[in-house]
Amino acid sequence: MVHATAADNQIRLMAAVTTSLVGEACRRHRTFPTASVALGRVLTGGLLLGSSLKDLEKITVQFHCEGPIGNIIAQSDAKGSVRGYVTNPEADVTSMNSYGKFDVRALVGGGTMYVTRDAGFEIGLMKEPYQGSVPIVSGEIGEDFAYYLAKSEQINSAVSLGVLMKVDEDEASFNQPVASPEFSLERLRVAAAGGYIVQMMPSADEDLINHLENILSDTPSVTEMIRSGLGPQEMLETVLGDLEISLLEETEPRFYCQCSRERALLIISALGEAEVRDMLVKDNGAELICHFCNERYQISAEELLELLKEYGEA
Numbered sequence: 001m002v003h004a005t006a007a008d009n010q011i012r013l014m015a016a017v018t019t020s021l022v023g024e025a026c027r028r029h030r031t032f033p034t035a036s037v038a039l040g041r042v043l044t045g046g047l048l049l050g051s052s053l054k055d056l057e058k059i060t061v062q063f064h065c066e067g068p069i070g071n072i073i074a075q076s077d078a079k080g081s082v083r084g085y086v087t088n089p090e091a092d093v094t095s096m097n098s099y100g101k102f103d104v105r106a107l108v109g110g111g112t113m114y115v116t117r118d119a120g121f122e123i124g125l126m127k128e129p130y131q132g133s134v135p136i137v138s139g140e141i142g143e144d145f146a147y148y149l150a151k152s153e154q155i156n157s158a159v160s161l162g163v164l165m166k167v168d169e170d171e172a173s174f175n176q177p178v179a180s181p182e183f184s185l186e187r188l189r190v191a192a193a194g195g196y197i198v199q200m201m202p203s204a205d206e207d208l209i210n211h212l213e214n215i216l217s218d219t220p221s222v223t224e225m226i227r228s229g230l231g232p233q234e235m236l237e238t239v240l241g242d243l244e245i246s247l248l249e250e251t252e253p254r255f256y257c258q259c260s261r262e263r264a265l266l267i268i269s270a271l272g273e274a275e276v277r278d279m280l281v282k283d284n285g286a287e288l289i290c291h292f293c294n295e296r297y298q299i300s301a302e303e304l305l306e307l308l309k310e311y312g313e314a
């Protein structure tokens, strides 16, 4: 992932190739193809917004959708870590849209997009979190990010987010116009994912804005560029044409969740003695599943007994 500027800081740029992390997210959550595309776009958009964060800041993007996918959540930090999920991973649509792509809009429907920025929680310098929200105007995700940036942060932006799903073993069979039962979970994988954001700073002059609008309307798709082997900086160079780019920062994005066995035990402990005793008596253990990464934590009867002892000591 890169964060860059161009035209004497009149343009700010972010771009990322997220193929493997989107692949991991989709494997973890066992998302169906259209849900995979939706989740991958939100994860990538969240990462790109997070690329300008400072040290301990976090950004959470939530799509509360009226469509069958439910909520789509992504949380990212300044180091390029992102985690996220959808409430209904098996939400799917059987037909492609008129462009021959997975119909993300049909899964998302309307709703509201929320962006929360918070900082410093870990070191006790709790800053008031910032939250902005806008209605979901498109449902294709990229356009919704652009709308959010324009309305809520007053930054005119072009946002392009793409996820290409491909049948694993046979490349030729992908370009079927209609999704068929052959598009099973096992056979489709994330073949390319990534995106970029081009932002006009308020100082940008009229000529530059017009020039950008012209070239942006004529760029290849993100997944085409990634499939042809371009990295994030090369994507920006392709998009911006003759404008020179100066790189500010480069990070290695990854799917990363902060959950752990210790945190799982803390959560159970916080439920209180009566609840823990109940788990022990009724279920002889407990199971916790992390929403963000779908990791399962099996807590044994012995561990619950250990927690009960701690209540006694407190």
Ligand code: ZN
Residues within 6 Å of the ligand: 257, 258, 259, 260, 290, 291, 292, 293, 294, 295
């Ligand atoms: Zn987790």
